[in-house]
Amino acid sequence: MWKWINSFAKPEKAYWLCSILLPWFAIVAVVSLVVGIIWGLGFAPSDYQQGDSFRIIYIHVPSAILAMGAYVAMAIGALVGVVWQWRTAFMFMVAIAPVGAVMTFISLFTGSFWGKPMWGTWWIWDARLTSQLILLFLYLGVISLYAAFEDKQQAGKAAGVMAMVGVINIPIIHFSVEWWNTLHQGASITKIGKPSIAEPMLWPLLICILGFAAFIGWVTLIRMKNEIILRDMHRPWVAKMFGVIRPEKVRRGDKILGDSDKPRGGR
Amino acid sequence: MDFKFENMTAFFDMGGYAFFVWMSFGLTFICMAAILFHSLFMSKKIKQGVEKERARAERILTARAARKDKMREKRRIESIENEDE
């Protein structure tokens, strides 16, 4: 079992897995986003207090939840990369970071568009919005730290440390929700078993969450495949995959695709 | 399970919140499409890069083979000329 899991540390195996999973994520994402959003926009009953403006919930809540989820996933990737020295785990981390940042951004401006009719102002410094903003800064920190290094091997490790430091902020974010208790509605769906929103509204919300999650997975897989190819451009397995005939005798400094068998550090 | 709006005009009006609802849905769609197409574009570009490198490798190899043939041909002609003398 352990050996089987560890085999995904190899880029070629991870690439293969990405290619297998990718269409499924794409199908689930497209289908459930279309179903969930149409259901939410047209068929869910409107809120008796907020009228139809509450329909923003069907993108606000999924993106807010999954922005945090993606950060945790990124930090887990970083942990796996640091502890077991998986190169692919860092690639996963780098792949998911921009997607998570976009999700955080979506949750911020949908919150703002929801806040304007409800509170009468575009921005309020309440706990949720503020912690989402901090989350966006954390994402940007990880991304810019990764971009600052020339050596991407080193960059992955450094950004990984930053991601793990940032993930300690996630419980503090939740704590801060308790700490200031302001205008934003209480956590509507995290109260498992006793959801405070009605069932006909909940189903499309759950479908939308599934759709957003699958969308994040889909884009992350595309980006991860990119990252794997980009990092392993000059390795034999990429050459083999793209049908490059290997020369019988490689001269030094040829820089032919797939010419260097020796790994450039790490596994 | 039925349509909660009387007609399409009411649907697009969203109970008076049309601007907020459609703006947030529209911008979300644009953001998601942007990250998706950026990723796809990147993968296309990387594939092109790999293809370019592949073509370059092939070019190098064929050029090398051609040069080898040429040299052999030249040597053969030279040896024939030497024999003639």
Place this chain on the structure above:
Amino acid sequence: MVGSALIAIFKKDISLAYRQLAELMQPLMFFILVITLFPLAVGPSPDTLQRIGGGIIWVAAILSLLLGMERMFRDDYADGTLEQYILSPTPLYLIVVVKVLAHWLMHIVPLFLISPLLALFLNLTMDMYVALMLTLLLGTPLISFVGAIGVALTVGLQKGGVLLALLLIPIFIPLLIFATSAIESASMLLPYHQQLATIASLLLISVALSPMAVAYSLRVSQN
């Protein structure tokens, strides 16, 4: 053996910092200047200043400590001492703890000495001043320990300065919230043990975990 090596590193860092007093004074000057700007910007009304004073001092303290932070590992990285630390039999994380403590001591003592003056500037009451001192005492080592991670990550980069602030400021936000809320409670003569306890717990977590992260980051930076 380990103990004497650590003491030697501590002494070396302290005396190095003393010999570069000018560099040590720059963050302090920055701290005072930022605080001077606020009464000029928002008006000299004592009530306003008292209300925002705690927050201003904390923001200025975080920014000035960030400015001074960069030199924590920079010289050691530049002259190769860091490599020797990594290779030495003394555990790297103990060395990191000692260096962070030395750095904190050299940067916080002047801040403490100058703060009564600033409390006067911003019209803080005695209770607020005590709360400010307590939060600074518990909060600044937290800044040093967590900040050391960022410094260790960016030490190998030439353009690390702004990036360091970008990485670290979001992480200090909870600290800022609890510290300023403690000072606010003090201004209303309410107990603020809870905030102090929270900052102390964050400090303990960071003392326990950050040296390991710093040691790993230094190894990554040294490559």
